Amino acid sequence: MTGDNHIHDHPHSLLPSDPELRVKTLESLLVDKGLVDPAALEAYIQVYSEEVGPMNGARVVARAWCDPDYHARLLADGTAAVWELGYSGRQGEHLKVVENSPELQNVVVCTLCSCYPWAVLGLPPAWYKSSAYRARVVREPRAVLKEFGLELSEDVEVRVWDSTSEMRYLVLPERPQGTEDWSEEALASLVTRDSMIGVAKAIEPGRAGQ
Amino acid sequence: MNGVHDMGGMHGFGPIPIEEDEPVFHEDWEAKVLAMTLALAGWQRWNLDRSRYAREALPPAAYLSMSYYERWIAALVDLAVENGLLSREELREGRPASDSERCDPPVPAERVRDILSRGGPTVRETSAHPRFSVGDAVRTRNIHPAGHTRLPRYARDKCGEVVLHHGAHVFADAHAMGQGEQPQHLYTVRFAARELWGDQASPKDSVHIDLWEPHLDAQ
Numbered sequence: 236m237t238g239d240n241h242i243h244d245h246p247h248s249l250l251p252s253d254p255e256l257r258v259k260t261l262e263s264l265l266v267d268k269g270l271v272d273p274a275a276l277e278a279y280i281q282v283y284s285e286e287v288g289p290m291n292g293a294r295v296v297a298r299a300w301c302d303p304d305y306h307a308r309l310l311a312d313g314t315a316a317v318w319e320l321g322y323s324g325r326q327g328e329h330l331k332v333v334e335n336s337p338e339l340q341n342v343v344v345c346t347l348c349s350c351y352p353w354a355v356l357g358l359p360p361a362w363y364k365s366s367a368y369r370a371r372v373v374r375e376p377r378a379v380l381k382e383f384g385l386e387l388s389e390d391v392e393v394r395v396w397d398s399t400s401e402m403r404y405l406v407l408p409e410r411p412q413g414t415e416d417w418s419e420e421a422l423a424s425l426v427t428r429d430s431m432i433g434v435a436k437a438i439e440p441g442r443a444g445q
Numbered sequence: 446m447n448g449v450h451d452m453g454g455m456h457g458f459g460p461i462p463i464e465e466d467e468p469v470f471h472e473d474w475e476a477k478v479l480a481m482t483l484a485l486a487g488w489q490r491w492n493l494d495r496s497r498y499a500r501e502a503l504p505p506a507a508y509l510s511m512s513y514y515e516r517w518i519a520a521l522v523d524l525a526v527e528n529g530l531l532s533r534e535e536l537r538e539g540r541p542a543s544d545s546e547r548c549d550p551p552v553p554a555e556r557v558r559d560i561l562s563r564g565g566p567t568v569r570e571t572s573a574h575p576r577f578s579v580g581d582a583v584r585t586r587n588i589h590p591a592g593h594t595r596l597p598r599y600a601r602d603k604c605g606e607v608v609l610h611h612g613a614h615v616f617a618d619a620h621a622m623g624q625g626e627q628p629q630h631l632y633t634v635r636f637a638a639r640e641l642w643g644d645q646a647s648p649k650d651s652v653h654i655d656l657w658e659p660h661l662d663a664q
Contacts, residue, residue: 346453
């Protein structure tokens with residue numbers, strides 16, 4: 236560990252200033268040295284562009300809405316319950332599921348960086364990583380939720396979860412009214428990424444285009 | 446460290462930049478940055494906590510003026526040089542040094558999915574008895590380390606209640622600084638919003654923060 240030396244001495248400044256050029260230069264250097272396999276880079280991109288995303292979490296939520304045993308297992312041990320459905324791995328190693336109710340709204344943030352449950356939600360949206368969200372949602376969660384269109388009565392409790400360890404949080408939103416006879420698959424279509432971060436409710440059936 | 450990255454509670458950043466139907470990546474180069482960051486981690490010259498610290502250690506003005514993935518690329522380059530994967534000369538020239546031996550990448554494409562699905566669990570066995578139990582009243586320490594810490598500034602010297610115990614986990618504060626894993630008991634501590642922000646906060650609200658035993662004292 237080089238202490239202050241590290242802080243004041245930044246090799247990255249040797250690269251071109253344009254981000255696209257900077258990345259191209261670095262990539263070709265890494266590939267030419269054999270430090271990375273170009274096909275592996277493509278594989279990483281494919282996983283997070285096409286294979287892992289909020290649809291995973293939506294299936295978890297829909298299963299919990301339909302199956303009381305799964306619901307109980309999910310709240311007791313989120314990691315194991317999510318594994319059951321095959322959603323394991325990076326940034327989802329230790330998962331805690333927190334449940335919303337008419338009296339309680341849970342909201343997730345990482346004020347220090349961008350910690351997020353990749354395994355169930357994919358990569359975080361830009362707003363989640365933004366300075367504004369990180370700075371504000373711990374201090375004025377109700378004002379932030381209002382910007383997302385979620386206005387809460389003063390009677391509703393707001394719990395913000397600042398994800399500072401490798402614990403990752405997934406919000407289990409309330410099941411919308413009028414969905415009693417819906418299939419699990421149809422229910423999953425009501426579950427949005429934002430509702431599993433806690434800045435929105437699940438989609439009401441009348442507004443889902445069904 | 447008390448870097449600008451430790452943003453909880455700061456003013457002045459404006460409204461939340463909400464984007465409808467946001468793509469996973471806005472530019473192709475952003476996807477490349479993510480992929481290079483994950484692939485180079487395969488050399489195991491640094492750990493996740495160390496790479497977080499490398500991003501925090503960017504000068505505050507640079508940190509704020511960079512986009513998210515620009516921070517990642519800057520930290521990645523700094524780590525690669527600091528840990529001997531690349532030299533300054535190579536960065537300057539944009540090609541391998543003449544005496545550089547070609548390496549064999551530790552993460553070939555066929556291993557990517559397996560590596561991602563296994564992830565990097567941080568829970569560890571420890572013989573140390575947890576100091577705190579659920580329901581205990583605790584006070585966070587007033588610390589200002591120059592190195593990495595996962596105790597946010599807005600939650601220092603504050604009183605809270607332990608609401609979850611997660612067993613022992615790799616202690617990020619030590620792990621980031623090259624001091625080994627030093628597993629410590631990890632808790633979720635509930636802080637009343639008014640304890641953190643005063644009377645302007647709703648009496649009903651709270652913030653829950655994951656904190657390790659060395660961050661806490663009994664109240």
